[in-house]
Amino acid sequence: MMKKTRRDFLKTAAAGGALMLAPLSVQAQQEIKADDEAVGMFYDSTLCVGCKACVSKCKAVNDMAAAPMPGDSDRLWDAPEDLDYRTRNIIKLYKNEEDVNDHAYVKHQCMHCIKPACVSACPVSAMVKEEGTGIVFYDKNICIGCRYCQVACPFNIPKFEWPETFPKIVKCDLCKFTNLKLKNIPACCEVCPTNAVIYGKRKDLLAEAKRRQAANPGKYQKAIYGEFEVGGTNVIYLAGTSFENLGFPKLDHESAALMSEHVQHTVYKGFIAPVALYGFLAFIALKNRKSADQVAHEHEVEHELEVEIQHELEKEKEEKKEGKH
Amino acid sequence: MAGNHNDYQVHKAKILTPAFYVLLFFTLLGFMLIAYRFVMGIGAVSNLSDGYPWGIWIAYDVATSTAFACGGYAMALVIYIMNRMKYHPLIRSALVTSMFGYMLAGMSVMVDVGRYWNAYSFFMPSRWQPNSVMFEVAVCIMAYNVVLIIEVMPAILERFIHMKENKFPKLKHYAMIIYPKLDKVLIFIVILGITLPSMHQSSLGSMLIIAKSKLNPIWHTQILPLLFIINALYIGYATVIFESFASSMAFKRPFEKEVQQLSRIIPYVTGIWLSVRFIDLYIRGQLSAAFAGDYYSWMFLAELLLILTGTYILMWKQYRQSPRMVFIAAMLLMIGGGWYRFNVYIIGFKPHGNWSYFPSLPEFFITVGLVAFEILGYMVLIKLFPIMPKVHGEHGSDAAKAH
Numbered sequence: 001m002m003k004k005t006r007r008d009f010l011k012t013a014a015a016g017g018a019l020m021l022a023p024l025s026v027q028a029q030q031e032i033k034a035d036d037e038a039v040g041m042f043y044d045s046t047l048c049v050g051c052k053a054c055v056s057k058c059k060a061v062n063d064m065a066a067a068p069m070p071g072d073s074d075r076l077w078d079a080p081e082d083l084d085y086r087t088r089n090i091i092k093l094y095k096n097e098e099d100v101n102d103h104a105y106v107k108h109q110c111m112h113c114i115k116p117a118c119v120s121a122c123p124v125s126a127m128v129k130e131e132g133t134g135i136v137f138y139d140k141n142i143c144i145g146c147r148y149c150q151v152a153c154p155f156n157i158p159k160f161e162w163p164e165t166f167p168k169i170v171k172c173d174l175c176k177f178t179n180l181k182l183k184n185i186p187a188c189c190e191v192c193p194t195n196a197v198i199y200g201k202r203k204d205l206l207a208e209a210k211r212r213q214a215a216n217p218g219k220y221q222k223a224i225y226g227e228f229e230v231g232g233t234n235v236i237y238l239a240g241t242s243f244e245n246l247g248f249p250k251l252d253h254e255s256a257a258l259m260s261e262h263v264q265h266t267v268y269k270g271f272i273a274p275v276a277l278y279g280f281l282a283f284i285a286l287k288n289r290k291s292a293d294q295v296a297h298e299h300e301v302e303h304e305l306e307v308e309i310q311h312e313l314e315k316e317k318e319e320k321k322e323g324k325h
Numbered sequence: 326m327a328g329n330h331n332d333y334q335v336h337k338a339k340i341l342t343p344a345f346y347v348l349l350f351f352t353l354l355g356f357m358l359i360a361y362r363f364v365m366g367i368g369a370v371s372n373l374s375d376g377y378p379w380g381i382w383i384a385y386d387v388a389t390s391t392a393f394a395c396g397g398y399a400m401a402l403v404i405y406i407m408n409r410m411k412y413h414p415l416i417r418s419a420l421v422t423s424m425f426g427y428m429l430a431g432m433s434v435m436v437d438v439g440r441y442w443n444a445y446s447f448f449m450p451s452r453w454q455p456n457s458v459m460f461e462v463a464v465c466i467m468a469y470n471v472v473l474i475i476e477v478m479p480a481i482l483e484r485f486i487h488m489k490e491n492k493f494p495k496l497k498h499y500a501m502i503i504y505p506k507l508d509k510v511l512i513f514i515v516i517l518g519i520t521l522p523s524m525h526q527s528s529l530g531s532m533l534i535i536a537k538s539k540l541n542p543i544w545h546t547q548i549l550p551l552l553f554i555i556n557a558l559y560i561g562y563a564t565v566i567f568e569s570f571a572s573s574m575a576f577k578r579p580f581e582k583e584v585q586q587l588s589r590i591i592p593y594v595t596g597i598w599l600s601v602r603f604i605d606l607y608i609r610g611q612l613s614a615a616f617a618g619d620y621y622s623w624m625f626l627a628e629l630l631l632i633l634t635g636t637y638i639l640m641w642k643q644y645r646q647s648p649r650m651v652f653i654a655a656m657l658l659m660i661g662g663g664w665y666r667f668n669v670y671i672i673g674f675k676p677h678g679n680w681s682y683f684p685s686l687p688e689f690f691i692t693v694g695l696v697a698f699e700i701l702g703y704m705v706l707i708k709l710f711p712i713m714p715k716v717h718g719e720h721g722s723d724a725a726k727a728h
């Protein structure tokens with residue numbers, strides 16, 4: 001253990017230092033690419049009439065509770081104010097006070113990010129991105145309820161059952177286990193009377209969005225929300241008014257999940273840095289320990305203690321012997 | 326291990342003091358509220374929301390209190406790596422404080438996680454998610470809890486070995502068998518006890534990297550891990566000083582000279598931290614935001630001022646000679662360093678939309694209860710086991726021999 005050359009020492013020292021300094025060397029983002037097979041939704045705000053058929057169908061097929069209005073003593077009406085543990089999908093209305101023509105419906109649900117922060121954050125793989133389809137779904141039987149997915153999601157999508165004794169996380173999974181499985185289409189897309197929200201492969205949906213933009217340039221905002229945000233999402237949007245008006249956060253095109261993973265992987269790649277740090281520290285500590293007078297003193301104390309213990313053990317043996325006779 | 330088992334002594338005093346009962350009261354109150362939380366759900370006791378899913382149970386009990394509990398880590402670095410054996414008498418009380426601090430973190434995580442019965446997921450390799458910063462933090466903190474308990478073991482064993490009247494003969498027997506073996510390998514555990522905090526303290530910073538769109542740019546940077554590890558170090562030293570002075574006052578022991586000398590290290594560490602912090606703000610072009618005079622800027626200035634003042638005091642020899650000034654500086658650094666962590670975890674955190682968070686009373690008292698429990702445990706342990714540094718002069722020959 002003690003026979004280390006100077007070179008070894010420098011090597012371990014460098015590696016140990018890397019553990020602390022690694023975050024500084026974080027490089028540019030790699031590019032994220034959507035899978036060609038990835039599926040998603042395309043919502044065209046200009047086609048939506050706000051009938052909320054999608055909201056009620058979502059609740060029906062996914063067995064979600066009603067969210068009664070405050071003061072609704074009959075508790076007859078489902079009137080969710082926002083996404084929460086009872087509502088995976090919601091329709092809202094934006095209205096400009098000054099300009100009557102500037103109003104638009106908007107639909108909110110999980111964006112099924114191409115590089116989802118919730119999946120990257122979850123410590124126990126309870127949040128998963130399905131290979132191929134790219135659907136981001138959740139397994140409550142694994143989840144520990146740490147809510148890191150909530151902290152991580154840039155769209156604030158995962159919701160938690162706060163009032164429950166045994167709560168779970170709730171979010172849209174594109175009806176993976178319900179409507180999609182039965183009818184090959186998410187419930188909201190199935191029932192929409194105006195085709196404001198449609199289901200399909202992301203690349204086809206994106207092409208369709210661009211076609212509509214080109215055919216009707218005055219009608220739409222230039223941006224397709226979700227094309228680039230946080231590295232791209234499988235749910236994309238067209239709208240006639242700015243996306244900030246519709247309650248969407250303004251987000252970088254790079255993915256914070258990738259950034260975080262990069263830092264983490266630089267530090268922990270192959271566990272080399274922590275092991276090197278350990279080796280480095282052990283080397284120094286052992287070397288220090290052996291400085292001359294310390295060793296002498298150490299032996300003295302250790303010896304004293306060993307003698308004492310030996311003595312006690314022998315005494316015990318003898319006592320036992322005597323007891324037997 | 327290393328040398329001087331004679332450095333420590335049992336603090337001989339009554340256990341059932343008035344302070345004990347006060348702490349017991351808050352502990353019980355906290356535990357009652359925890360029981361309520363387990364029956365009625367987290368929503369019933371806390372102000373947490375889908376916008377602020379983490380409150381003081383994470384920001385204080387985990388992110389900040391484990392930094393306060395870095396005394397053992399910081400001291401081990403000085404003693405075993407920088408080879409300053411003269412500080413050795415301080416290590417046990419630092420380790421015991423660390424042990425209770427990390428236990429508190431572990432307990433509040435179990436209060437905070439909603440689906441605690443699934444926590445065994447961490448032991449199932451099929452569920453491991455190495456991309457997750459939290460995975461690393463959780464596993465590392467669990468491991469460090471075990472390491473800390475092993476590190477405190479010698480004190481417990483010594484007590485049983487040196488017991489005058491043989492009340493527990495079996496225990497004494499086992500203690501005598503384990504002790505020498507533990508003594509031989511302890512150095513390797515101690516090193517693990519330096520490696521693990523280096524890992525998870527930096528990762529506590531990495532944890533918020535993924536929340537880029539929510540964390541204010543004054544605090545969001547890719548070097549959060551670096552800032553957190555240095556921050557943990559100076560908080561660790563400050564806590565050792567604080568804890569030593571506090572117990573000197575509470576237990577009417579003489580001040581520990583080593584502690585005053587130890588305070589010399591701090592300005593170097595905070596100096597590095599402040600430089601890194603400012604260079605980072607400058608490179609990212611956030612200096613003007615940091616001094617803009619708005620709410621976030623004031624929170625940043627509070628953090629800065631506390632740390633600067635503490636550092637300034639400890640830079641001057643005259644001040645370092647006054648126990649009171651050293652004590653004040655240590656407190657400023659603990660609060661300032663902790664403030665930084667609060668800024669990262671709560672104050673600088675703003676999710677998109679109309680959310681706000683301020684801890685509820687039950688939330689607050691659960692934290693108070695856990696802290697009271699921690700202090701209570703510390704006070705009882707030092708009265709039963711040889712943990713406190715031996716008072717100089719007592720058993721004069723022993724003390725002289727030890728140096």
Ligand code: SF4
Pocket residue numbers: 110111112113116117118119136152153154155156157158171
């Ligand atoms: S929108 Fe949020 S919950 Fe949905 S995949 Fe993206 S990060 Fe995950």
Ligand code: SF4
Pocket residue numbers: 121122123124125126127138142143144145146147148149150169
């Ligand atoms: S709350 Fe559940 S799904 Fe979300 S990160 Fe934690 S374990 Fe994963």
Ligand code: SF4
Pocket residue numbers: 047048049050051052053054055091105107188191192193194195196197
């Ligand atoms: S069903 Fe279609 S038109 Fe009706 S609210 Fe939903 S998206 Fe809009």
